[in-house]
Amino acid sequence: MANKNSTLTHLLFVLLVAVTAFSVACGASDDDERNNADEDAALVSQSGHFEAHLSPTPASPVTGENTLHIHLMDPEGNDLTGASLAVEPWMPAHGHGSPEEPVVEEGSDGMYTVSNLVYSMPGHWEVRIDITHDDTSDRIVAEFDVQ
Numbered sequence: 001m002a003n004k005n006s007t008l009t010h011l012l013f014v015l016l017v018a019v020t021a022f023s024v025a026c027g028a029s030d031d032d033e034r035n036n037a038d039e040d041a042a043l044v045s046q047s048g049h050f051e052a053h054l055s056p057t058p059a060s061p062v063t064g065e066n067t068l069h070i071h072l073m074d075p076e077g078n079d080l081t082g083a084s085l086a087v088e089p090w091m092p093a094h095g096h097g098s099p100e101e102p103v104v105e106e107g108s109d110g111m112y113t114v115s116n117l118v119y120s121m122p123g124h125w126e127v128r129i130d131i132t133h134d135d136t137s138d139r140i141v142a143e144f145d146v147q
């Protein structure tokens, strides 16, 4: 009997830890969304390998053609040069992307310019940025409310 009780207690504890961990993860993603609205905050990639400052042009993205300037860094804030970026605009509510293929060009000092970034309609869009540097790949997801 004591054994069963302690097993049950253990299970409840595991469950509680799992629920707590899930809440913390949700909290972190809320923080990310807040960060996305703040142009000065660095976005962190999903596995923590890269960070980026994003600067859209126009500053409030619009339906049609936009440009996105990305300052890519390692977690210590050093410029990350020589990375390859694949950029995909995505509208989660409708499950569709962009009719156009974004073009990525690397500048100096860890700056990358994404042109031909086309949002086909107003609303909430993700910009999924898949980054590969040396043998490390990771994804940054930025979110924009497109006018």
Ligand SMILES: [Cu+2]
Residues within 6 Å of the ligand: 091, 094, 096, 121, 123
């Ligand atoms: Cu849509």
